[in-house]
Amino acid sequence: MSTETTLSMDDRLIGAPAEYxxxxxxxxxxxxxxxxxxxxxxxxxxxxxxxxxxxxxxxxxxxxxxxxxxxxxxxxxxxxxxxxxxxxxxxxxxxxxxxxxxxxxxxxxxxxxxxxxxxxxxxxxxxxxxxxxxxxxxxxVTRYESLEQLVGYSHYSANPVGRLVLWVSGYRDEERAMLSDKVCTALQLINFWQDVVEDWERDRRYLPADTMARFGVTDATIAGKQFTPEYRAMMVYLVDYARTMLAEGAAISGTVDRELAVTLQLFSKGGFAAIDGIVAQGYDVLAKRPSVSKATKAKLLAGALAGKFLGLFSGGRQ
The missing domain is CATH 1.10.600.10 (Farnesyl Diphosphate Synthase)
Structure with missing residues (x-):
């Protein structure tokens, strides 16, 4: 990076990655x-x-x-x-x-x-x-007991970013902020569902314990990467939970100016594409991490470009 990072004697970030x-x-x-x-x-x-x-x-x-x-x-x-x-x-x-x-x-x-x-x-x-x-x-905190706890965690880990995006774009009302919260929380949950193995290897488990128990999934199932019918049923439930939340929050794009809407739609559609990636491999996130294909990314980008230019020719507002 262009800014020199010479360490000063009173630096409070000693122990951080050198670039920071x-x-x-x-x-x-x-x-x-x-x-x-x-x-x-x-x-x-x-x-x-x-x-x-x-x-x-x-x-x-x-x-x-x-x-x-x-x-x-x-x-x-x-x-x-x-x-x-x-x-x-x-x-x-x-x-x-x-x-x-x-x-x-x-x-x-x-x-x-x-x-x-x-x-x-x-x-x-x-x-x-x-x-x-x-x-x-x-x-x-490396284990979560319920979906409610995960949603609570997302209040801190994900939702502030969406609210800041709205804030600096000139939108300060709570109604839009709550829609943004749904998008951001859903994206956070989808990321957890994708990264089950990676998180487990880092001694973290974001699959909620009560949902695991409801479907008969244990920590041993994750540790052994055992893709059982019970595990699949649990993932179907968790993915549907995130999909519903994302769909509800995605309505926010219809309430903001076109330029911001294009960006918000890109993130929402990216979330749906990630869900599609999980579904495409039969919900087996233990075998490999689901990903969004280059072709899908290109399609999303093309749609966003079309929205951008439409906004330019229509005055930039919906």
Missing amino acids: LTPAERPTLAAAQEWCRTLATTHYENFHVATWFLPKRIRPYFESIYAFSRVSDDLGDEVADTAVATRLLTSWRAMLDECYDQPERSRHPVFVALQQTTSETQAPKQLFADLIHAFQMDQT
Whole structure:
């Protein structure tokens, strides 16, 4: 990344991945924004594609939000020592407070870029704090007992991102925010259903215990990658649960301007495509991780492009 990451003596992120260390000197806003843009475009290609459909003036907002979320996640997930990860996340939360309360002291490129986002949009600090809270939860909670608990976790881990997207796009009402919550929670659940084996290998289980018990699935079933009729029945139920929630939330695209609608539809359709991937392999997520084919991704992109150009020729509004 373009911003130098020379470690200062008082750096609070000692123990973090080297690319996330705070530079010795505060970067310019342009350099900080470039740092966030590089992180976004090199770590998650779908984010880069989706933001292309947004008005150019608000793309830096999205990139700073993504960078904040990405670093927060990696401080929790990419640091093997739980105690170190917990300390880093606590420091990151203090740096968030500093960004809002003493912005002149911020030196990390994420918070230098985020300052423009928060000052120009008045984005609530609590939404960013909720994301950090989710990653702090990951350090101590590795099993979930019910779907309700998973939905509660998603309140912190996924929903703030959708609400921030709406907020910086000028939509502040709770009705749209609740639709966004459904989309974001559904996408989080779908990701869990895809990553059962990978999560298990990291000593995490996001399949709810009560649902497992209802269908006669045990931890041994997951550990042994035993795709039984009971496991299939459970996955059918869980996938249908997420599909219904996603379908309900997807209605949000009809309530926003066309440019934002194209981006929101891209994420919703991506979620449905991921579900289709699970179904296509007979719900057997234990044999291999379901994925969205390149052909499907191309089709989604083509549809989004059509929506983008339609918006341009119709004045950009639905």
